Amino acid sequence: MDLIEDHIAYAEPHIRRILFGLRAAIRGLDPRIIERATPAQRIVYLIDRIFAEVKVQKRCVLVRFFDRGVPDPERKVRHVEHAQKNGWQHDKEIRLYDLNAVDYAVQFISAALEVVATPLIPQNSFSINNFKEAEVSMSTTITIPAARVRQGDLTLYATALKVRDLIRPGFYTVETLDPTDMDDKGYQRLLNKSRARKLADYVVKGQDARDAFLPTSVFLATDKAVPFDEAGNTITIDVANVGPFNVVDGQHRLEGLKVASEKDSRVLDFEVPVNVAVNLPTLHQMCHFLIVNSTQKSVDKSVEQRIVARLTEALDVEDIPSLPRWILNTVEKGEVERAIKYVDFLNDQSDSPWCDKIRKANDDVGPGRINQSSFAKAIQKYVLTANNPISAIMDFDKERRIFLNYWKAICSILDDGNSETLYKYGGVELFCQFSVPFFMKLQTSGNYRVETMESLLQSCFDNIEGEYAGVGHPEWWRTGGQAGRLNSGALRLVSNEMAKALNKSSMAETIQI
Numbered sequence: 001m002d003l004i005e006d007h008i009a010y011a012e013p014h015i016r017r018i019l020f021g022l023r024a025a026i027r028g029l030d031p032r033i034i035e036r037a038t039p040a041q042r043i044v045y046l047i048d049r050i051f052a053e054v055k056v057q058k059r060c061v062l063v064r065f066f067d068r069g070v071p072d073p074e075r076k077v078r079h080v081e082h083a084q085k086n087g088w089q090h091d092k093e094i095r096l097y098d099l100n101a102v103d104y105a106v107q108f109i110s111a112a113l114e115v116v117a118t119p120l121i122p123q124n125s126f127s128i129n130n131f132k133e134a135e136v137s138m139s140t141t142i143t144i145p146a147a148r149v150r151q152g153d154l155t156l157y158a159t160a161l162k163v164r165d166l167i168r169p170g171f172y173t174v175e176t177l178d179p180t181d182m183d184d185k186g187y188q189r190l191l192n193k194s195r196a197r198k199l200a201d202y203v204v205k206g207q208d209a210r211d212a213f214l215p216t217s218v219f220l221a222t223d224k225a226v227p228f229d230e231a232g233n234t235i236t237i238d239v240a241n242v243g244p245f246n247v248v249d250g251q252h253r254l255e256g257l258k259v260a261s262e263k264d265s266r267v268l269d270f271e272v273p274v275n276v277a278v279n280l281p282t283l284h285q286m287c288h289f290l291i292v293n294s295t296q297k298s299v300d301k302s303v304e305q306r307i308v309a310r311l312t313e314a315l316d317v318e319d320i321p322s323l324p325r326w327i328l329n330t331v332e333k334g335e336v337e338r339a340i341k342y343v344d345f346l347n348d349q350s351d352s353p354w355c356d357k358i359r360k361a362n363d364d365v366g367p368g369r370i371n372q373s374s375f376a377k378a379i380q381k382y383v384l385t386a387n388n389p390i391s392a393i394m395d396f397d398k399e400r401r402i403f404l405n406y407w408k409a410i411c412s413i414l415d416d417g418n419s420e421t422l423y424k425y426g427g428v429e430l431f432c433q434f435s436v437p438f439f440m441k442l443q444t445s446g447n448y449r450v451e452t453m454e455s456l457l458q459s460c461f462d463n464i465e466g467e468y469a470g471v472g473h474p475e476w477w478r479t480g481g482q483a484g485r486l487n488s489g490a491l492r493l494v495s496n497e498m499a500k501a502l503n504k505s506s507m508a509e510t511i512q513i
Contacts, residue, residue: 003037007056008169010041013240014098016170018061019054021102026052029110032117045109047117052109053090060097064090068111076101077108146235146276148228157226157235157276158217164268167258172220173244174251192252199256204264214257214272218250221277221285235276245276248285287311305336305376306360312337335384338396339376342383345400346375352404353411357423370424378432388436389443402448406435409453413461419477421484426491427477433495437502456502463501468494 008019023043027033032047041056055062064080066089080091090112094105146159166172206212224242228235237243247254253272261267277285346354359369383403384391390399410431414422421427441456442448461472470476471494477483486494 004035004043005167005169007037007041007043009244010058011056011061011170012058013170013243015057015059015061017240018096018099018102019056021099022054022061022063022096022105025102025106026109029106029113030117033113047113049116050089051112051116060095062093062095063105063109064093065109065112066090066115067092068108068114070108070111072108074104076104141236141238143234143236145233146228147233148230149275154280155278157228157278159235159274159276160271161274162268163257163261163270163272166218166254166272166274167261168239170239170243171245172247172254174247193255196252196255196259199252200259200263203257203260203267203270207264207266212270214253216250216253217273217275218253219248219275219277220245220250221248221280222246223279223281226276226278237276246282246285248277283311305340305373309337309340335380336376338384339379340372341396342379342400342403343372343375346404346407349404351408353407353415354423370428374425375428378428382432383435385436389439390435402439403435405448405450406438406453407431408450409457412450412454413457413472414474414477416474418479419474420479421481422477424484426483426486429488430471430491430495430498433492434498437499441502460498460502463504464497465501466497468497471498 008016011019023035026045027035030047034046036044036046038044043054043056044050045052045054051066053064055064067079077092077094080093092108094101094108096102096105142161142165144159144161146157149156149158203212203214222242222245226235226237226242257267257270257272260270343358343360346352347356347358347360349355357369358372358375360372382388390402393399393402411419411422438453438456438460442452445452458472464471470482475481
């Protein structure tokens with residue numbers, strides 16, 4: 001995809017139709033006109049010198065040009081007050097919101113053209129009225145052979161598309177999961193650019209020998225209908241109306257093919273097998289992404305957890321398609337959703353020692369932080385279990401606040417500002433394990449205040465003897481310290497020693513039987 005197509009893809013579908021029409025109208029003014037993309041969604045038109053500039057916006061097309069005194073009966077042209085101050089050549093602009101406005105704008109652009117060149121053809125010889133049905137349809141509509149496949153309520157069209165069609169403006173989009181937006185509905189993992197570049201190199205190298213081979217289908221989906229001609233076994237895709245398709249599976253293949261086509265134009269004619277799902281709601285697309293990536297190849301565990309959590313939330317509210325039994329059981333149990341909410345609560349509270357230290361799905365890697373997936377798995381394994389008293393409280397908000405108090409108490413004793421390992425796998429695994437005997441000790445009194453927990457923890461640390469006595473000291477948790485050298489088996493031994501020390505302080509000195 002070249003820069004102009006990138007700019008067009010930035011706009012909403014109905015604005016793309018305006019751009020297709022406007023570009024054809026401007027280029028039709030003079031065969032010498034050069035069209036060139038520049039940064040910030042701009043396209044310029046020139047003959048030796050720029051006479052018009054198009055700024056692509058999501059919901060509007062902005063055209064700037066020279067003032068030539070052309071009458072403006074509809075009062076659509078605006079003077080650019082700051083043009084002279086900013087050193088801009090063009091001091092007039094017009095905003096286009098619909099295709100019918102293109103003809104009106106072209107008369108001003110045509111007049112501006114006279115500043116840089118004497119026209120070779122009569123002005124205004126091109127009309128958008130002649131363009132609308134033929135040129136826009138040609139630019140946005142694809143008719144291709146397809147086989148209809150019905151799988152229950154799911155309708156798929158198995159077909160093949162050339163790379164030039166796949167990468168055209170607005171044909172597809174990737175709904176990437178945004179770790180910073182709690183209301184985000186995306187579900188895709190982040191693009192691995194290195195993986196895409198490797199695929200691009202492979203495809204380019206295969207052009208001479210004609211042996212590039214990508215047999216696996218790309219899976220695209222839309223919540224709209226796509227017309228199917230049963231007599232001719234073809235589908236007609238009007239990109240302006242149904243696009244962009246969501247990529248359920250195959251974003252790395254598409255990115256790799258796009259990069260390859262920029263290196264070698266022969267790739268534009270490379271055909272890719274594609275399955276197109278129609279009338280498929282976004283929630284269902286998310287389910288199919290989970291099925292494809294959980295049953296066929298690995299997907300980031302943090303992304304998987306987020307999807308399972310969202311499906312759990314939607315279970316009693318929205319219609320969810322059939323899922324494999326093992327996925328459905330996880331969704332119905334709701335443990336992943338609860339664990340994710342624990343993690344988010346710890347990460348989002350400003351007074352939490354974990355504030356902004358947990359790396360969520362698709363979040364950037366940062367030093368001294370733990371993956372959401374590791375923390376959530378530890379919470380599922382040790383905290384959200386029948387033998388942990390915290391799960392018997394039956395008040396989810398209180399549970400999370402108690403767990404936060406627990407970590408406040410831990411960190412007040414062990415974090416001296418250099419205890420990095422405390423916030424990694426070792427610290428999380430150990431103290432999630434230890435929460436079971438610790439909360440049992442607090443269960444009788446029902447006192448879960450931070451100061452109560454601090455006192456009990458300190459008493460426990462004071463009673464630990466032997467090889468792991470240092471666990472109650474900040475030095476033990478520093479980078480390069482003993483904590484960083486322990487595997488899961490050793491952490492279980494430490495947890496057992498801590499549990500023994502916890503019980504020492506409350507046992508009678510003399511035991512009578």
